Amino acid sequence: MYVNTKFVLRYTNHDFQFWIYLCKRMKKNTTIKDIAKLAGVSIGTVDRVLHNRGRVSKKALEKVNQALKELEYTPNPIARSLRNNVVYTVQILIPDPKKDPYWLPCMQGVTELIEEFAAFHLNFAVHTFDPSKPQSFSNMGNKLLELGPDAIMFVPLFGKESTQLQKQLFKRDIVSITFNSPIKDHFHHHVGQDLFLSGRVGAKLVSGLVKAPSQLAIIHVEEAYNNAAHMQEKENGFRSYFQEEETGYDIKTLTLKTKEIREQFDKVVQTHPEIEAYFVTTSKTYEVANALTQLGIRKAVIGYDLIPNNVSCLQKNQIQFLIHQAPKKQAYLGLRSLVEKLLFNKELAKVELLPIDIINSENVKSYL
Amino acid sequence: MYVNTKFVLRYTNHDFQFWIYLCKRMKKNTTIKDIAKLAGVSIGTVDRVLHNRGRVSKKALEKVNQALKELEYTPNPIARSLRNNVVYTVQILIPDPKKDPYWLPCMQGVTELIEEFAAFHLNFAVHTFDPSKPQSFSNMGNKLLELGPDAIMFVPLFGKESTQLQKQLFKRDIVSITFNSPIKDHFHHHVGQDLFLSGRVGAKLVSGLVKAPSQLAIIHVEEAYNNAAHMQEKENGFRSYFQEEETGYDIKTLTLKTKEIREQFDKVVQTHPEIEAYFVTTSKTYEVANALTQLGIRKAVIGYDLIPNNVSCLQKNQIQFLIHQAPKKQAYLGLRSLVEKLLFNKELAKVELLPIDIINSENVKSYL
DNA sequence: TAAAAAAATGTGTACGTTAACACAAAATTT
DNA sequence: AAATTTTGTGTTAACGTACACATTTTTTTA
Known part of the structure; x- marks a missing residue:
């Protein structure tokens, strides 16, 4: 540097x-x-x-x-x-952690970075939107544009709306970076994980726990917001592993709705008692684990994210592995890149992919 | 901050x-x-x-x-x-990467940090010692003392010699930090991993791969240098998991010498064909994996460190999991703490424990 | 009581960068 | 040809800290 x-x-x-x-x-x-x-x-x-x-x-x-x-x-x-009296303004837009605890660590990552760069002339403001309402995202996005910041970091949760914001930013020459959720047309900068690869990681973990021949299930839990692309990438990775590396596994894909998840899942278990392992593509993994526990059935469950509910299931051995998407680290690194671009004119990477952390009941403490 | x-x-x-x-x-x-x-x-x-x-x-x-x-x-x-014309000098003492590739990433971590703090008045010098010769460590240590640095970071590979160096540093009011290898009498600062916990992580991974009842083996590979404490902590953690969490596993501990490892290990396999999983407490994991492959036997192998030989075995599925001790991160963070202490008078933590990363054939790419 | 010594305090400059400002020379316009 | 604008250039004052040095005040001594 x-x-x-x-x-x-x-x-x-x-x-x-x-x-x-x-x-x-x-x-x-x-x-x-x-x-x-x-x-x-x-x-x-x-x-x-x-x-x-x-x-x-x-x-x-x-x-x-x-x-x-x-x-x-x-x-x-x-x-x-x-010397410089120029005060750079950085706006940050993330989903409201009160609506989904997954986003809370982002706040911490942001806070940490802010403290680290306290000696510089920087002006940060964190804004949130409702992750179930694309309109909320657009509204906040427009507000941020009006404030005319020097840089923006945001979570592009909604594809169409994000692309639109991106275009406005580009037009106004505002440096921007996205994190966590991938955005399709990325003529921009992004911090995240290789979701396809994370699907493969999940597959490998399953194949270690459950020997062939065996029946596996991929569970997508549909959120109010559309992160279908997100889940699909994970599924593709998961399937690719079994296509390329191992035989003797049959894989079903099931999509459940958050609100009716219990009833729907109970039905799945009844109609497919032969399923030996569940790979849940969202942070709602604990829902599957809890349902299985209540039915008194022990199966392998692998899912995503270290939210409290999941960690609790992990420690009770109702979930075998979690894949950590490290939202805190993503927010921290994204913001850091942005700040270093402003202060030191350091080049922004097109895409920065973080390691895919595998978590079990033992190493979980070391990540919290 | x-x-x-x-x-x-x-x-x-x-x-x-x-x-x-x-x-x-x-x-x-x-x-x-x-x-x-x-x-x-x-x-x-x-x-x-x-x-x-x-x-x-x-x-x-x-x-x-x-x-x-x-x-x-x-x-x-x-x-x-x-303003400050004071140029701080930081000396770094690590094992020679040419003698053991495990240490190479430390060099990278150090280099990265140096570039990051290039704008400050800092003077770094990296020195190496032969990891098989305590004398080499002592000699370099004394040389460093003579140079009268403001801070020192070193790998306390040898207990007695390290404590001695530590005392001298303390006497001369030189800030110091150690990393990777734990030191017993730590009235000093350290960056590393909870080795006991990492043993438990290994145990949990084994228990997922091999169902009870089953015979397991802990393999210590004796290096020329004494990292017995290191290996013992991992063994304790490994055993504690099976004592507290699961029944039906019998665990043997075997100690092999690096030079005669092949012959010794072949004997182990012959006399104990019932062993289903091997937990290797050092980076020599690939030796066990290679030996098993040559004998045409497939067992679960879990070990430590992302050195090229191990990664290669991991990708060929001859090793199921590796625990990553993240030497690069350790060196980077240790040096960073030291520098921040000098420049910003930021307090040094007594101990900084890093997460214990679980690596399989899929996520390994994301860590390299 | 004056001179000398000691103590307390203020001033100026440097670190490297930035940008406003002053000023001369050249190029226009009147 | 005089007045004005444009252009090129150097000087200087910050930013906040640190320290050498100059200056003032107080105390000690003759």
Whole structure:
């Protein structure tokens, strides 16, 4: 990232790669002053070149550019931030954690980042929307646009509405990043997980717990909002594993509605007693686990997310594995990328995929 | 951490906790100037009070302290760092990655951190020692002491030698942090994993793969260096799980020597064909997996660390699970804590325990 | 009581970047 | 040709902290 400090990375056994690295970094920080001196102009002129502020003769421009090239100048972000009275505003839009506890960790991730960058001139505001109402998302999105922030991070829970917001942001040159839910037309930046791969991870876990031949079920729990794409990716991954790696498993896909989940699931168990393992593609995993427990049936259950209900089932061994989507980490890293873009002009990655954490009753403590 | 910036954390539904947070943070940064003004003295006097440099009258001292209390002053680390000509030196001592690939990621973690803090006045030097020679550790340790660094991070691979180094560091008031290998007498700071818990995680994974009644084996691979404590903690955790949570499993503990591992292990398989699962407490897990493959036997194998040999076995399904000790993350976080202590006087945690990552053939890609 | 010494306090400058400002030279317009 | 605008350039004052040095005040000594 920023190279402008003196340091030594020594490698006792003279590993060459590390020596090169060392040498490259050991040079003294070049400042705007050095550039000015070498180019034979004043620092004011250098600054005008650096910021494209015009009022520079062709001759001076060339000399400065030459000097810049020779000395590999990188601005000192510390000095810049100290001097700069520019206060960047970052708006954050996430689903209301009160409607779905899954989003609570995002708040924590955001808070953590804010504290970390407290020394810089940044202005954050967190806004929430109702995850069951696309209209709520659109409304808040428009409000944020009116505030004219320098950057926005949001959860693109609704495909159409998100794309629309994205277009507006693009038009206004507002840097943006999304996290958690993937968005189809991504000419933008995103932090998330490879959902297809996470489906495969679930499949592998199931195949370890339940030996072939066996009947498996994928359970989609339909939320009020449409995260069908999300669930479908997981299903595709899950199925791909069994198609490519193992034989002897038969897989059913069942879709349940959140509100009638108990009745519907009881029916599933009655009509398909042969199902040995359930792979639930949402954080509603505990619903399946609880239903099975009440029916007095022990089957393998694998699902998503460390929300309290799921963790509780995990610890009672009613769920064998959970896949952790790490919302806190996603929010933290997304916001961090955004801030580093603003402050240090660090390039934003198109997509940043986080590791897929496997959680069981034992390591769960170490993640909370 | 540092509170001195203006920002707003708004929570649309007026969650009170977040409002309080917001209010607390919204106040303007107080500077040394504000203090001076309120106390009716010059900034020089305030500075002398802040740094206990003496030459301040009792009256002035009181006034300044009063002002400091009233305005909740926190120094701006940015400005401090810009001004400060103090260059902190940080020495790092880790086992030579050429002798054991496990340590290579540490180098990467260190490098990453160095780049991140490039804008500050820091001076890093990485040194290595031979993980099979305690003498090598002691020698390098003494050399580092002579260099008189401001902080040291090291891997306390050898108990006795590490404690000795620790004492010297303590005597000289050098901030230090250890990582990866736990050290017994820890009046110091440490980043690592709960090894007992990681043993339990392994046990839980085994119990999912192999149904009771069944025979299990814990394999310790003795390294040239003594990490017996390390392995013992994992064994204790492993056994505790089966004592407390499940019945019907019989567990054998076997200790093999690295050099004669093949012959020794073949004997184990011959004399104990009933063993259904192997829990290997070191990164030499691939040795067990390879031996089993050559003998044409399929058993459950669970072990430690994402070194290339292990990953390769994992992908060929010769190892079912690996527990990731995240050496890169450990090195990165340890060094980061150290640096933040030096630059921002942030308090060092006594112990920082990282999550215990479970890796299978599918999610392994997302960790590399 | 004056001079010298000691103590207390204030001032100025630097860190590197940024941008307003001043000023001269060149290019236009009147 | 004079007046005005445009353009190019250098100077300087912040941002907040830290410390050397200058200055003032107080105390001690002769």
